[in-house]
Amino acid sequence: MTLRWxxxxxxxHWDDGVIVRGRPESRIxxxxxxxxxxxxxxxxxxRSAMLRPMTGHEEExxxxxxxxxxATRTSRLINACVVRLDDEDAPSDMASRMLIGDRDYLILQxxxxxxxxxxxxxxxCPSCQAKMDVDFDAASIPLESGTPDSAxxxxxxxxxxxxxxxxxxxxxxxxxxxxxxxxxxxxEAAETLLRRCxxxxxxxxxxxxxxxxxxxxxxxxxxRIDLELDMSCPECGSGFVMPFDTTAFFLDxxxxxxxxxxxxxxxxxxxxxxxxxxxxxxxxxxxxVYLAMLSDQMRQE
Numbered sequence: 001m002t003l004r005w006x007x008x009x010x011x012x013h014w015d016d017g018v019i020v021r022g023r024p025e026s027r028i029x030x031x032x033x034x035x036x037x038x039x040x041x042x043x044x045x046x047r048s049a050m051l052r053p054m055t056g057h058e059e060e061x062x063x064x065x066x067x068x069x070x071a072t073r074t075s076r077l078i079n080a081c082v083v084r085l086d087d088e089d090a091p092s093d094m095a096s097r098m099l100i101g102d103r104d105y106l107i108l109q110x111x112x113x114x115x116x117x118x119x120x121x122x123x124x125c126p127s128c129q130a131k132m133d134v135d136f137d138a139a140s141i142p143l144e145s146g147t148p149d150s151a152x153x154x155x156x157x158x159x160x161x162x163x164x165x166x167x168x169x170x171x172x173x174x175x176x177x178x179x180x181x182x183x184x185x186x187x188e189a190a191e192t193l194l195r196r197c198x199x200x201x202x203x204x205x206x207x208x209x210x211x212x213x214x215x216x217x218x219x220x221x222x223x224r225i226d227l228e229l230d231m232s233c234p235e236c237g238s239g240f241v242m243p244f245d246t247t248a249f250f251l252d253x254x255x256x257x258x259x260x261x262x263x264x265x266x267x268x269x270x271x272x273x274x275x276x277x278x279x280x281x282x283x284x285x286x287x288x289v290y291l292a293m294l295s296d297q298m299r300q301e
Contacts, residue, residue, distance in 0.1 A: 033048075050084040051110060056284075060261060063261060069179070115250075117139045121249060122134065130233055144223065148222065154170070170218060194215060272290070
């Protein structure tokens with residue numbers, strides 16, 4: 001297996017040396033950094049986020065709300081775990097106003113803080129359905145940084161046949177756009193998301209070709225993680241490329257491992273006599289340290 005991505009060399013300032021498990025907080029550079037207001041022509045650019053590890057409170061919420069959409073759970077984790085933007089307190093609704101690429105990048109870094117850099121997954125061969133192991137380093141996943149140098153953009157569309165042109169103004173999709181299209185099918189969601197990002201009224205009359213050109217320009221501007229796994233099936237020998245959604249995978253990991261949380265709370269409460277709230281304020285690594293020390297002591301006795 002090899003990893004494939006559109007931008008094989010990450011820009012220098014995406015060096016991930018800031019991520020260290022066990023550190024209370026880590027400063028993460030934001031690839032887009034535009035925190036959009038509800039009035040889409042206004043913005044404030046933040047260049048970094050101070051990210052703390054998840055605590056038992058976030059794990060408990062995910063356990064109880066696993067049926068929520070990926071976008072909703074992403075917003076919940078970002079709002080809870082990003083404590084500052086640059087050197088300012090983070091707004092309470094920042095996750096819905098962040099660019100999608102920033103959201104995915106923060107969740108990737110949160111995964112590294114919570115579970116470490118090693119990613120292990122199982123995928124099915126599309127030809128024979130055989131199960132295949134996937135194992136790679138999350139720190140090696142680079143980011144397609146795009147060119148988000150403004151809050152709003154414009155593109156001039158030429159119509160050679162009519163010898164006319166018009167300018168379309170747009171912004172990049174954010175978390176609120178993801179959440180707004182949750183219940184729609186793929187085609188309706190794509191159309192609605194595009195319409196939400198167009199800023200001039202006559203843009204809704206775009207032709208299919210013009211829409212494609214606007215979408216391509218949006219993709220060129222937006223930061224994103226485009227990870228693909230280049231696989232070869234050991235059973236049938238077929239090769240295939242599989243997109244890997246790092247955000248969805250991490251949320252599924254947490255849904256599986258969060259089932260251990262109640263057992264950990266029970267054990268720590270039983271022996272240390274801490275309240276549930278005190279235990280849930282601990283992050284996963286700290287809980288596991290106490291559990292390991294308790295296990296060692298019980299073996300000695």
